[in-house]
Structure formats: structure tokens, C-alpha cells
Amino acid sequence: MTTDTMAATQAPDAFTAxxxxxxxxxxxxxxxxxxxxxxxxxxxxxxxxxxxxxxSGEPYVHLGTVPLRTARKLIDALLRAESAKRSRRDQGQGA
Structure with a gap:
């Protein structure tokens, strides 16, 4: 098999994965x-x-359009999670 033929047969497998x-x-x-x-x-x-x-098989997630209210709710949750993580980390260093 030539390189082009091999690449063509591998592309569907990469895409599927x-x-x-x-x-x-x-x-x-x-x-x-x-x-x-x-x-x-x-x-x-x-x-x-x-x-x-x-x-080429590179996976990604298409998020579509997200209403602002939903985006804000998600941002707030991510900020709370990051704050809690940093708080735990800081408490561990201060002990």
C-alpha cells in the first residue's frame, strides 16, 4: 500500500475514534x-x-448557542468550584 492509500484507510478509523x-x-x-x-x-x-x-479524528464538542442566563449560571458554578478548590489548597498550606 502507498502512504496515501494507508492514510485514506486510517482516516475513517481516526474519525470514528x-x-x-x-x-x-x-x-x-x-x-x-x-x-x-x-x-x-x-x-x-x-x-x-x-x-x-x-x-483527522480530532474530537470536539459543539455547544450550540447558550442563553445568557444559562451561561451565567455555569460561570457562577465554575467560580464557586475554583474558589472552593483554592480555599482547600490554602488551608492545607496554612496548617
Whole structure:
């Protein structure tokens, strides 16, 4: 097989593997959002969230458009989590 032929046969495998990773990440993000009472598929919360992959197999998650209220709720949760993490770290250093 030539290099071009080998690359062409490997591309679908790479794409499939990347798509699987992206789907897994999208699924986990959907579960986390559900714990925060943010419903994926709801136009008022989070309309679209899908796993995708490039032809080279690079996985990514397409977040779609997110209403500002939902984005703020997510940002607040991330800030609280980071603050708690830093607080635990600082308490560990001060002991």
C-alpha cells in the first residue's frame, strides 16, 4: 500500500475514534449540566450539545448557542468550584 492509500484507510478509523471520544464528553457534560438543573435540548436552557470530530479524528464538542442566563449560571458554578478548590489548597498550606 502507498502512504496515501494507508492514510485514506486510517482516516475513517481516526474519525470514528474521535467521534466516540467527543460523544462521551458530550454525554458527561450533559449529565453535569443536568445536576445543575440545566436541560440540554431545552431552547431556554441549552438547545444543542453534540459530539463531533474532524476528518483527522480530532474530537470536539459543539455547544450550540447558550442563553445568557444559562451561561451565567455555569460561570457562577465554575467560580464557586475554583474558589472552593483554592480555599482547600490554602488551608492545607496554612496548617
Amino acid at each position: 474521535g467521534k466516540r471520544k467527543a460523544d462521551d464528553a458530550a454525554f458527561m457534560l450533559t449529565r453535569v449540566l443536568a445536576e445543575m438543573d440545566i436541560r440540554v435540548g431545552d431552547p431556554d436552557a441549552w438547545p444543542r450539545l453534540t459530539g463531533r470530530a474532524s476528518l
